[in-house]
Amino acid sequence: MQEDLLISKCKNGDGEAFRHLMNIYKTRLYGYLFKFSNTKDFTEDLFQETLIKVWKGFKKYNHQQKFSSWLFTIAHNVAMDNLRSIKNNKTYTDLTIVEQKLSSENLESKIIINETLEIINKTVEQLSNKQKTVFLLRQHGEMTFKEIAEAINEPLNTVISHMHYAMKKIRKQIEIENEPRRTTAI
Amino acid sequence: MNQEEQQLYKEFEKQVWLFMDNDLPENKMQFWNEKLREIPELNNCITEYKRISNLYAEVKDVDLDLNKFNSMIDKAIKKDSFFTVINNSISGLFKDGSEFVFGKIAFASLLIIAAVIISLLSNRSNPVNNLSQKLNKSVLNWDAGFVDDQINSVGNLLKIAKDDDYRKYYKYKLTPTNMDKNINLINSNIENIKAEIEKENL
Numbered sequence: 001m002q003e004d005l006l007i008s009k010c011k012n013g014d015g016e017a018f019r020h021l022m023n024i025y026k027t028r029l030y031g032y033l034f035k036f037s038n039t040k041d042f043t044e045d046l047f048q049e050t051l052i053k054v055w056k057g058f059k060k061y062n063h064q065q066k067f068s069s070w071l072f073t074i075a076h077n078v079a080m081d082n083l084r085s086i087k088n089n090k091t092y093t094d095l096t097i098v099e100q101k102l103s104s105e106n107l108e109s110k111i112i113i114n115e116t117l118e119i120i121n122k123t124v125e126q127l128s129n130k131q132k133t134v135f136l137l138r139q140h141g142e143m144t145f146k147e148i149a150e151a152i153n154e155p156l157n158t159v160i161s162h163m164h165y166a167m168k169k170i171r172k173q174i175e176i177e178n179e180p181r182r183t184t185a186i
Numbered sequence: 187m188n189q190e191e192q193q194l195y196k197e198f199e200k201q202v203w204l205f206m207d208n209d210l211p212e213n214k215m216q217f218w219n220e221k222l223r224e225i226p227e228l229n230n231c232i233t234e235y236k237r238i239s240n241l242y243a244e245v246k247d248v249d250l251d252l253n254k255f256n257s258m259i260d261k262a263i264k265k266d267s268f269f270t271v272i273n274n275s276i277s278g279l280f281k282d283g284s285e286f287v288f289g290k291i292a293f294a295s296l297l298i299i300a301a302v303i304i305s306l307l308s309n310r311s312n313p314v315n316n317l318s319q320k321l322n323k324s325v326l327n328w329d330a331g332f333v334d335d336q337i338n339s340v341g342n343l344l345k346i347a348k349d350d351d352y353r354k355y356y357k358y359k360l361t362p363t364n365m366d367k368n369i370n371l372i373n374s375n376i377e378n379i380k381a382e383i384e385k386e387n388l
Contacts, residue, residue: 015263022259030250044258047250051262120242139242144207160203170238 007067010058018055025068029075032140035124035132036079046082050075072141073151076133116174123173124166131166134159191225202231 003024009017022029033046053074061070124132130152137148145163149156187195198218204210205218222228250258 015259018263019256019259023255026255027249044250044254048258048261051258055262117241117244120238124242139239144209145203146207146209156204160200163203164200167235167238171234174238 003067004063007058007061007063010055011061013058018058022051022054025071028140028142029071032072032075032136033079035136035140036083042082046075046078049082050078053078066143066147068141069143069147069151072137072143075141076137076151080133115177119173119177120170123170127166127169128162130154131162131169134162135166138163187225187227191227194221194225195228195231198228198231202235206232206235 003021006017006021010021029050030043030047033050034040034043037043037046050071054071057074061067124135127135133152134145134148137143137151138145141148141151143151145159146156149159152159154162198205198221201210201214201218205215208215210218218228
């Protein structure tokens with residue numbers, strides 16, 4: 001079923017259309033919220049709250065707006081509201097998932113990619129809250145920077161700057177971590 | 187890369203994000219497209235981002251169990267069902283382009299009027315009822331002549347007091363009528379006391 005049709009049905013209170021629509025975004029949305037939370041349980045709470053807010057807010061949803069941007073803006077606000085009340089907001093990375101995803105690779109490349117992934121993940125965890133938000137909304141929400149700026153209520157240049165520094169940190173970290181390997185090889 | 191190219195590279199690093207989103211002005215987009223062909227190193231900016239992005243995509247696929255997802259959807263829909271029904275009914279009532287929109291408005295108005303009338307007629311205590319009852323009992327059942335006399339009397343007293351004419355005031359107080367009233371009052375009190383003493387003796 002087409003996304004536009006599902007959205008129209010949702011606006012008319014069709015619960016089954018809502019189930020189908022959210023199933024399309026389930027993985028991306030859950031993955032995004034997972035990056036902000038400590039545990040699976042907490043992610044599920046955030047996910048549930050997002051679903052309730054999206055369902056309730058459908059009447060206000062404007063067709064002109066990209067649905068994914070609207071959805072991830074709500075998810076972002078839910079995550080931020082909840083994280084404000086939780087001091088210990090370290091993110092959680094489940095590397096077993098990475099291992100599962102890479103099961104088809106050969107052992108050597110698997111190790112290298114796995115290490116790089118670990119570096120990226122650790123660096124993303126260490127980013128400032130704003131940098132992490134911009135990076136994750138881009139990755140999971142597949143939002144443009146203009147949409148991100150609107151979602152988090154920040155000027156476009158600031159958003160670009162957050163992304164620029166986030167990528168710079170990630171790239172730098174990959175270089176630093178790969179340096180000993182290169183030196184050993186020489 | 188020469189110095190000029192390095193400068194361009196730095197500039198492109200800042201604009202690469204909007205370039206990828208196609209959100210740069212047309213002339214800028216054209217400019218960078220040309221430069222990307224001329225200086226292949228500029229492509230590194232894009233490929234580097236894409237490499238990290240693709241690598242990151244490998245870990246983002248953490249997923250939610252389908253049964254759990256379905257129960258969450260049920261909960262979200264259920265939680266709002268009552269409000270949705272109310273909301274839908276109200277918004278449906280005033281939906282534009284409906285043939286029966288005037289009929290619906292009239293029907294809604296009729297319902298509101300009926301609700302107000304029922305509320306006023308009901309025995310349940312409500313502020314409108316209470317107030318009207320109080321008004322009927324006290325304010326509306328007044329004797330115009332009596333109230334007028336009272337106001338005049340208070341007015342006279344105030345006038346006398348204001349003029350500091352105490353003699354006049356006492357003279358007014360000690361009129362034969364007032365004296366008779368007071369004597370009668372004292373007499374009746376004495377009679378009452380006598381009657382009570384007699385009762386005690388019996």
